[in-house]
Amino acid sequence: MSHRLRARRPHLRGALATTTAVAVAATLAAGLGGPSAAAPPAAPSAEPDRDDAPTRVVMVDAPTVDDRNRVVDLGLDLTEHVTRQGIEVVLHDARDARRLRAAGFDWTVEVADLEAERRDQRRADRRYAARVDESGLPSGRTSYRTYDDYLDDMASLAETYPRLTKPLTLANQTVLGEDITGLEISVGADDVRDGKPVFLLLGAHHAREWPSAEHTMEFGTDLLQSYREGDARARGLLDGMRLVIVPVVNVDGFQISREATPNGDFSRFDYEMKRKNCSISEQITGEWASGPCANNPEGRLRGTDLNRNYPGFWGGGGASTNADNDTYRGDGPGSEPESDAVRKFISNRAVTMMISNHTYSNLVLRPPAIASTGKSVDEVAYKELGDGFADANGYTSQASYQLYDTSGSTEDWSYWITGGFGFTFEIGPDGFHPAYEDAVVGEYLGTTESAAGGGGNREAYYQAAEAAMDHALVSRVSGKAPKGTRIVLSKTHVSPTSPVIQPDGSTGPQQFYEDTLVNRYDSDGGRFILDVNPSTRPLVEGRYGREPVADPQESAEIANPEGVPAEGASEETTFEILGQPEVDNGFATLSFGWPGGADWDFYVYGPDGDVVGSGATLDNPEEIVIPDPVAGTYTVEANNYEGGSAEDDWTGEVTFQSPTPPQDNGIDEAWQVTCLKRGRILASQDVVVDRGEVARLGAVCKPARVKARQ
Template sequence: MSIRTKKLSSTRLVAVAGLVTAGLAAGAGVASGSGLDDGRRQLARTAADDTTQIVMVRAPEVEDRNEVIELGLDVTEHANSRGIEVVLHDAEDAQTLKDAGFTWTVTVDDLEALTEANRRQDARYAATTTRSDLPSGRTSYRTYDDYLRDMFRLARHYPTLTRPLTLPNRTVLGEPIRGLEISVDARDVRDGKPVFLLMGAHHAREWPSAEHTMEFAFDLLESYYDRDRAVRDRARRVLSTSRVIVVPVVNVDGFKVSRGAQPLGDFSTFDYEMKRKNCSISAATPEQYLGGTCADNPAGRLRGTDLNRNYPGFWGGGGASPIWSSDTYRGDAPGSEPETDAVRQLISERAVTVMISNHTYSNLVLRPPAIAATGLAPDEPELKALGDAMAAQNAYTSQASYQLYDTSGSTEDWSYWITGGLGYTIEIGDEGFHPPYEEAVVGEYLGEAPADSAGLGGNQEAYWLAAEAAADDSLHSRIRGKAPAGRTITVSKHVVSPTSPVIQPDGSVGEPILYEDTLVNQYATDRGGRFVVDVNPSTRPLVAGRYGRYPEAPPQATVPLVNPAEVPPVGGSESTTFEVQGLPAADNGYAVVSISWPSDDPEAQDWDFTVIGPDGTPVGSGATLNNPEVIRIPDPQPGTYTVVADNYAGGSAEHDWTGEVTFESPDPPIETGVKESWLVSCTDRRGLVLGTRSVVVDRGEVVGVGDVCRRGSYKR
């Protein structure tokens, strides 16, 4: 665990010593809350006399943000390269941050007042706006019944393009999880098409995530008959070549509690509007917190499991809590929750080639890996290209999820590493979990002011790009052949995978847990003849290796940093630049900025540094207690970089900085050489297996199996 955050006090050293560093293999890390929070801190929170604030804690490194999460405070998960936002309920919360050596700036000085103002703004907008520019025309947040009505309405109006969907499991409280399938001949689920899956509300309080998901369903269907030929043609290409599945509310129980709660607006224990988790009751819940209902119980909103920490992929590692009352509680076992398992089954039974799980908030497009120690995904170039393309439309930051902080058990990490389908989390907006509708839904979806994406396209265009990518043959795999009428072609495999080494509540680390997945795609040959089944690659990314590249030239020679004349006053800053070369002169896998200064006391003399890339965005920072500060920049693009030096404490002519930039070759790829295969089988109407083939197919490839219903006819 990093202990590098600014101003590391002796009190903080004691606190850090109480945390246990876990192994990094398979993404193990320190659990949220371990050693510092046994659940009592959050359970003690009520609507106290103290004014509730939101603060941005200064945490420029991923390790720093992970440490903030570990303190057991109420972390909003809104983070960026400068820090992470935390809800301070009282003076005790503030003291915890101080004792740990963190500083912060206040972003919301009275959360209750802001929440009430947002509520008034929503009421005014709904009262004064007859119809918004959204595809549905909505002017206010939906209730759960509204979602059901809208899905029923679309299914009724577009009967050949839609198929109502109920996921395999009911929720903890027995509710069905509803969705809608959208495609040409939508009811033919065995059509072999690739699938784009769009989901919302894994976290109950994140209402815009469900709104955006529902709006895209309206968008697709209305566009199919649009008067504008370009709009109409685009929708018809998407729906004829792929299937779109929308599940607006995954966490039905939690959402109904959050949406129907009496507003308090203070994030306290009994502020059910801010419920995040589902309604399960952990086996670890103390007896005094049992009883009551999900919407009214002794533990308030804190009972339940964080569904986006419960997926089996790398479950049990860093970035999720083993403490039952934590907002990021991972659940009692990998994939233990019926809602999580329902999504797993859906993805396992369809060729989901692109998946987006919508959340709020941070203006981010996140891609695997979600844990730094996992290493870059073998499909990093493809994942990044699509993520960047979506971010260009919604003006969000596109990055690997681990660059925010470690997160184990997330949806896209399981989906990608096990099935090979490209997976993303989109964090909508930057103003809160469900801020004013006009901003968080209308503006962010359409790309209208005050959203940062005004004039670009917004999430509306980002989703269209994702749907088109799902149908892109170069981004998944295909199996083709021929079969007589009345046969069913099944493409399947059964796999066993390990979780992370499992971090225990006391901080110790146990062995990984093995879990099983069965992936199945089917195609029905109603008329016989040739068929094409779109699938993900046969070899799971989990076993394929890790991304890297071989150098095409030596790395660049060391570049000294020129310190400007004079020294800025404490609190002031100065800047200098350096050049990064590209091919054919140099092939740089990393640029390593190292800056030091003479000092006898790390708290008396201290400099902070930020590196800004050629496009004007930050690419790294050093704002710790370390001397030298070292900033590693992966795959630096050629151009001019700016180093901003902040005189944090005691910088003077005697304690001025010097530095240099060294360069390293890129990491080579890790190619395991292991290949997995799909089992392709043909069955008749009685279910009798007539023939099978084992097929190895990579991303972008098409493999022929001939007449799989007849032995000995295999052709590549």
């Protein structure tokens, strides 16, 4: 039985759900989407378009992925704080609230006055800095850095540890002409062609997410200090791999956010809340394209969301087609110089592990970011890594799509195209840049309640660095080469985006983009070994599945409690799901039906109390599919939404299906291994190598001998 995607009425409200296409089209038709090429916006009034109520943060009741995708499609300002019960949204004005209500959503207020909270946080920062001379962080800092502080601190580390560091400037400058800088950290850091695997740690794709840059900077400082102090773990890491930190990817946006004088209203002209870069979309014309990035008619909404712009699955759900939206995906796949700069770096190094730091939601996220992509062929190892990080920092480990679809994210390009593991860390439980003592000191060191002594993000990053050089997780190529030769592993391939959602809600064809991946090694003579990613891209290798180890569980009725709850009220019942080795359930399908014209809604809670599925449409029967259900006791909440009676009471059944078997596409891609000397090719061969394997090539600079025919 297939899992049908369908909308539900959020939190027992009566409005019927619309499809994504209709919702987007209606938004644009109503003029709520901001400027576009087809309909240039009216100039904003002198005062922000909002009512007298303060800006609020609300948790929208959206317990299913379908619900959360619909909220995303409304084009509101998402905080990216998501739970299995809902998604958090900033309501800037009455128009935002009306848009939510018109779509049938309810919510609870998390922050009644965002500006008051911001003032409290900054006061807490001042008190902390006055009270504490030096924090427990590696840097000892007690307050958020400015961009100049990051430049100074990286320069200071390079001066203090000249043999362990190499300053880095990415290939592209930003929209406003700034360099994107970082620091390479390793034993023999100057030799970037040493064959070591790379752990890339990124911060501030989103300008207003200040802790993401702080954590990135602190871990670089941490490894260097620990190495100098003789820490065996740090020494082993810097001997065996290369850490590359880029604290601020979105340099233009970060400087504007960090240096802005808050308006106090969180409107489009409150630049502290800027998320995007500073590009001007081709949708933006006339007066709307005028003015500097820090003071222009479009305000903080000018630009592209860099973490929706990477070409992997670009153009799909979870990114806006509207340039006047915080999650605007850009005018084309990989169109922005900042995202392209990161892409170029990853394409020219053996980045076997990448973490993109963000705020906030206490999450460790892994691909896939779009449900329709299917779980990665490396799902078992991927989940094990993510769960280990979550054990350290106290976050929730899950695939990105389990929250909502997100197209164009960093790791959804880097993993599927290069094979290097990539994660997003959503740092902290609340706020884009909350009190420093909590969001930076506590989250990094693991002194928060959620980390519970697990070591925090410091320990999670250490584990990621160890995974970057784990021979079971990477591929290796070994051989012999004369001194003065260069070994180059390369491949070029073309990949598709998602089918591209258009501004009118229709879906157009996929676009295609080209990547050239290169790893280089300069031989000093004799044997060598290079750590690389697998030769076959996960994009084409296949999708995760497993062969069943037992039959699925037998079908069973779901008991209906005696009596019928009053209209609008609920009743509860339970059922059991068994586990291996007794049974092997790939899917559990719940079906609820009733004889008459009533309307029942159903919510299913797993053994941990979280919502694992819901059926609250107009369908009869309502069906709920739970993939890979864990063993334990499940609770069903049956709500008599309308008209339920003794004559129209419900019945339920749960059936079980075997897991989906593995999908192996049977395609092998090869690295082209070339030996060069002074630019002249001495020899070349194709090499296929999988994750965890070593390709032993022997003397790679000797041309293969071809035996003449007799």
